[in-house]
Amino acid sequence: MSWTDERVELLKKMWGEGQSASQIAKELGGVTRNAVIGKVHRLGLSNRSTGGGASSETAKTEAKAKPAAAKPKAEAKPKAKPAAEPAAAPAAAARPAVMPARKAIIPAGQPLPPQPSANEISPEALAKVSEVEKKAKKLSLLELTERTCKWPVGDPATEDFWFCGLPVQAGKPYCEAHVGVAFQPMSSRRDRRR
DNA sequence: CCCTGATTCGC
DNA sequence: GCGAATCAGG
Numbered sequence: 001m002s003w004t005d006e007r008v009e010l011l012k013k014m015w016g017e018g019q020s021a022s023q024i025a026k027e028l029g030g031v032t033r034n035a036v037i038g039k040v041h042r043l044g045l046s047n048r049s050t051g052g053g054a055s056s057e058t059a060k061t062e063a064k065a066k067p068a069a070a071k072p073k074a075e076a077k078p079k080a081k082p083a084a085e086p087a088a089a090p091a092a093a094a095r096p097a098v099m100p101a102r103k104a105i106i107p108a109g110q111p112l113p114p115q116p117s118a119n120e121i122s123p124e125a126l127a128k129v130s131e132v133e134k135k136a137k138k139l140s141l142l143e144l145t146e147r148t149c150k151w152p153v154g155d156p157a158t159e160d161f162w163f164c165g166l167p168v169q170a171g172k173p174y175c176e177a178h179v180g181v182a183f184q185p186m187s188s189r190r191d192r193r194r
Numbered sequence: 195c196c197c198t199g200a201t202t203c204g205c
Numbered sequence: 206g207c208g209a210a211t212c213a214g215g
Contacts, residue, residue, distance in 0.1 A: 003207085
């Protein structure tokens with residue numbers, strides 16, 4: 001498998017949506033997540049904050065030891081926009097030309113409501129939670145393990161209290177549904193050193 | 195053990 | 206340029 005335009009495009013799209021490398025790899029097929037990550041890096045879109053802010057947190061407890069590796073800050077985005085540019089309503093009101101910034105025009109696709117919401121739990125996530133709680137294992141505190149969702153349900157002061165107990169996803173304390181309401185944001189894993 | 199992304203390095 | 210191996214961490 002090679003990185004055709006289409007595949008790269010899908011990669012960019014999914015990565016932009018915050019999909020994990022493994023998910024992207026699975027979707028693409030024929031590649032491993034390593035390949036995806038490698039490509040992501042080569043494309044220079046490893047981190048999604050390009051907004052000009054020079055926010056490279058690499059200075060931590062670094063006494064000395066500086067790898068001094070060549071780090072090309074590849075930027076320069078080609079202008080080619082393959083497709084999906086509505087460009088509708090050109091005859092509308094004149095553009096003030098004082099656009100604050102390039103506000104991405106939403107292609108009006110079907111599944112794309114990733115509006116930059118600050119902190120707001122999606123109704124879907126909440127719905128998923130209540131749905132999940134129905135089939136929760138209702139574990140007691142002592143029954144919790146490393147791999148059981150520790151989301152509390154009910155009032156601890158009463159006997160009507162239990163923990164979700166569903167299998168957790170990855171090192172998180174909750175199952176997928178509860179992780180969804182516990183924290184919104186993207187995968188936050190930072191810090192790299194060597 | 196599951197997963198995540200990051201980096202290295204031989205190809 | 207590519208990606209498996211490896212690393213580092215949740």
